[in-house]
Amino acid sequence: MTATPRTLRPRSTRTSARRPVAAMVAGLAMVGGLLAACGGDSSDGGKKEYLIGFQGPLSGESQQLGINAYNGVLTAVELANQDSSLPFTLRIVASDDQGQPEQGPTAAQKLIDNSDLMAVVGPVFSGATKASEPLYSQAGLLSVSPSATNPTLTDLNFTSFYRVIAPDTVQGAGAAEYLAKAVRAKRVYSLDDRSEYGTGLSGAIERGLERARVPFAHDGINPTKDYTSQATKIMADGADAVYYSGYYPEFALLTKALRGKGYDGVILSGDGSNDDQFIRQAGAANAEGTLITCPCSDANSDPAAAGFVADYKKVNSGLKPGTYSGEAYDATNAIISVLREQGTEASRESVLSAFGKVDLPGVTKRIRFQRNGDVEGSTVYVYQVKDGQRTVLGPVSTLVKP
Amino acid sequence: MGSAEQISQLTIDGLMVGALYAVIALGYTLVYGVLQLINFAHSEVFMLGAFGGLFASRALVPDGGATPSGLASAGLVLFGLGVGALAGATAAYALERCAYRPLRRRGAPRLAYLISAIGASLFAFNLAGKEFGRQSVPVPELFTNGTVVTVFGAEISTQSLVIAASALMMLLAVDHLVAGTRLGQSIRAVAQDAECAGLMGVDVQKIIVATFVLGGLLAGAGGFLYAMTFNASYTMGFVPGIKAFTAAVLGGIGNVRGAVIGGLLLGLVESFGGYLFDASYKNVIAFAVLVAVLLVRPSGLLGTRLGRPA
Numbered sequence: 023m024t025a026t027p028r029t030l031r032p033r034s035t036r037t038s039a040r041r042p043v044a045a046m047v048a049g050l051a052m053v054g055g056l057l058a059a060c061g062g063d064s065s066d067g068g069k070k071e072y073l074i075g076f077q078g079p080l081s082g083e084s085q086q087l088g089i090n091a092y093n094g095v096l097t098a099v100e101l102a103n104q105d106s107s108l109p110f111t112l113r114i115v116a117s118d119d120q121g122q123p124e125q126g127p128t129a130a131q132k133l134i135d136n137s138d139l140m141a142v143v144g145p146v147f148s149g150a151t152k153a154s155e156p157l158y159s160q161a162g163l164l165s166v167s168p169s170a171t172n173p174t175l176t177d178l179n180f181t182s183f184y185r186v187i188a189p190d191t192v193q194g195a196g197a198a199e200y201l202a203k204a205v206r207a208k209r210v211y212s213l214d215d216r217s218e219y220g221t222g223l224s225g226a227i228e229r230g231l232e233r234a235r236v237p238f239a240h241d242g243i244n245p246t247k248d249y250t251s252q253a254t255k256i257m258a259d260g261a262d263a264v265y266y267s268g269y270y271p272e273f274a275l276l277t278k279a280l281r282g283k284g285y286d287g288v289i290l291s292g293d294g295s296n297d298d299q300f301i302r303q304a305g306a307a308n309a310e311g312t313l314i315t316c317p318c319s320d321a322n323s324d325p326a327a328a329g330f331v332a333d334y335k336k337v338n339s340g341l342k343p344g345t346y347s348g349e350a351y352d353a354t355n356a357i358i359s360v361l362r363e364q365g366t367e368a369s370r371e372s373v374l375s376a377f378g379k380v381d382l383p384g385v386t387k388r389i390r391f392q393r394n395g396d397v398e399g400s401t402v403y404v405y406q407v408k409d410g411q412r413t414v415l416g417p418v419s420t421l422v423k424p
Numbered sequence: 425m426g427s428a429e430q431i432s433q434l435t436i437d438g439l440m441v442g443a444l445y446a447v448i449a450l451g452y453t454l455v456y457g458v459l460q461l462i463n464f465a466h467s468e469v470f471m472l473g474a475f476g477g478l479f480a481s482r483a484l485v486p487d488g489g490a491t492p493s494g495l496a497s498a499g500l501v502l503f504g505l506g507v508g509a510l511a512g513a514t515a516a517y518a519l520e521r522c523a524y525r526p527l528r529r530r531g532a533p534r535l536a537y538l539i540s541a542i543g544a545s546l547f548a549f550n551l552a553g554k555e556f557g558r559q560s561v562p563v564p565e566l567f568t569n570g571t572v573v574t575v576f577g578a579e580i581s582t583q584s585l586v587i588a589a590s591a592l593m594m595l596l597a598v599d600h601l602v603a604g605t606r607l608g609q610s611i612r613a614v615a616q617d618a619e620c621a622g623l624m625g626v627d628v629q630k631i632i633v634a635t636f637v638l639g640g641l642l643a644g645a646g647g648f649l650y651a652m653t654f655n656a657s658y659t660m661g662f663v664p665g666i667k668a669f670t671a672a673v674l675g676g677i678g679n680v681r682g683a684v685i686g687g688l689l690l691g692l693v694e695s696f697g698g699y700l701f702d703a704s705y706k707n708v709i710a711f712a713v714l715v716a717v718l719l720v721r722p723s724g725l726l727g728t729r730l731g732r733p734a
Binding site: 305 | 570663702
């Protein structure tokens with residue numbers, strides 16, 4: 023008897039949750055097709071219209087990170103559409119993958135099938151990226167991830183993949199340095215969520231800890247709700263710092279379980295947990311003092327990004343930029359800069375072949391790519407929850423005492 | 425295996441989760457007892473109860489406000505439990521009214537009930553996802569969580585104590601209700617032989633509704649307790665629902681005390697299994713135990729009859 027609902031229900035959840043979006047995307051695609059059939063002109067002053075795709079989690083447990091990125095794309099597109107010097111207008115086609123690897127290819131295929139689509143911002147999560155990129159490469163459609171940080175992604179010979187965020191090798195090395203020299207941990211418990219992202223990050227941290235001669239224990243646990251026996255295990259291990267490589271819904275429950283048992287060591291996580299939802303779901307009291315590393319600066323506190331923050335708030339009815347919003351904005355602007363050069367003559371091939379040469383001052387960093395598609399250079403920042411708020415402590419390099 | 429401290433800690437954690445499984449399992453077992461029907465939408469009753477209690481306590485304890493203490497905390501926990509139980513009971517009543525009664529009137533085959541249950545379950549949790557959002561939502565802090573007592577080195581938090589105490593009270597109350605009251609007697613009579621009970625003057629329809637509502641009260645309150653530790657989300661019902669169903673089968677489906685023993689045992693097995701092996705093997709171990717028990721005792725630990733005197 024148990025077998026029937028077990029297989030039926032999760033599958034049905036996904037399809038039913040995806041259907042409205044699927045219908046929306048299909049609808050948009052049909053509208054796009056109709057417009058193309060009418061000569062490719064949109065109603066907006068007869069300007070040519072290009073479509074930009076977005077792939078990421080727009081529903082499901084980790085949707086906040088996808089929504090942050092989507093709003094960043096939206097901001098860049100809105101600003102571009104207000105710029106009368108551009109010979110074209112832009113429209114976003116969103117495809118929801120719920121951050122799940124198994125839904126990545128379907129979400130990607132929807133965007134690929136839309137022939138007016140010039141490039142994609144996304145996928146947002148590493149697992150979905152790994153599953154989707156073979157399709158993008160085959161179709162020759164440029165995809166620029168704002169946030170997929172698994173180190174191996176740029177070693178898999180994907181021909182149309184770029185990312186504007188540093189891989190987890192950079193974040194892991196930074197986090198390990200911070201653990202060794204600022205936290206001065208005697209023993210670290212490195213726990214990951216067994217995802218593409220989590221294992222990549224925990225592996226990078228552990229290599230860094232080895233170099234710094236900090237003893238550590240490695241463990242992995244698939245996302246679940248009940249972290250009580252895991253917390254007992256961590257406390258029995260005696261580590262004075264725990265680093266969780268995974269996303270915020272699970273990190274919140276883990277933190278809750280650890281603090282509920284009276285764990286008094288340092289609790290850390292990475293960019294996947296760098297969202298205010300973490301504080302909300304863990305409870306402010308439990309989250310207090312938690313540290314988060316991220317190869318991303320906080321646009322809200324960076325004076326150089328004030329213009330972006332103002333634009334973002336204007337477009338997104340007062341919302342503040344979240345994690346990956348700035349990266350998504352930069353990725354979109356990088357695509358727009360290529361389209362601007364090519365005017366109304368752009369094609370998927372021309373956009374893809376010109377993208378590697380982009381050099382643009384972004385809000386998060388200078389957007390310039392290495393040959394494998396990785397962005398050049400990056401700084402790892404440390405955040406801390408203080409008085410129920412995420413605050414930036416600064417880049418690892420300045421926090422580490424020599 | 426670690427020291428006495430770990431053994432004690434794991435036992436307490438296991439009993440806490442197990443008590444929650446037991447509370448939900450009672451809903452499965454009671455309904456099975458009277459209708460010989462597995463109510464697969466019970467997990468959604470649990471989820472809706474959790475949201476009911478959560479919204480009620482959210483309304484009283486705003487975000488970022490001070491954590492209540494003393495009597496206010498106790499009152500708030502009871503209030504949350506009460507609203508959760510009411511929400512669960514309402515959901516269970518609606519479920520019986522819309523998904524089962526029409527089928528029963530028409531004498532539908534067993535399979536139709538199963539499909540109806542799965543349909544109701546899909547409907548309920550997708551609606552909840554649409555209405556309550558897809559993010560996990562925490563129950564606000566109703567009391568300051570800290571260590572109350574230490575048993576063999578294991579720290580017992582206020583929260584575990586609240587959960588254990590509430591669950592225990594509910595389990596005792598149900599046991600008393602089924603074994604020692606007129607309503608319980610009627611429920612047992614219907615479970616034993618519905619037709620005969622009807623001839624003896626028991627209003628079978630009423631007893632069926634009462635059984636659903638009773639299961640709903642328990643699942644709703646249990647949902648609120650679960651959300652205190654693990655947060656509430658629209659998909660939260662599925663896994664605990666399956667676990668509670670397992671617990672009910674483990675103890676002997678249709679048997680009230682069996683469900684309690686099954687729940688506690690499952691909680692313990694999970695807690696120790698998750699520690700000794702990999703935490704990801706927790707479910708593997710739990711279901712391996714289920715299969716092993718059923719191989720030896722196909723009708724569960726205590727047998728399957730609700731009808732016999734408990």
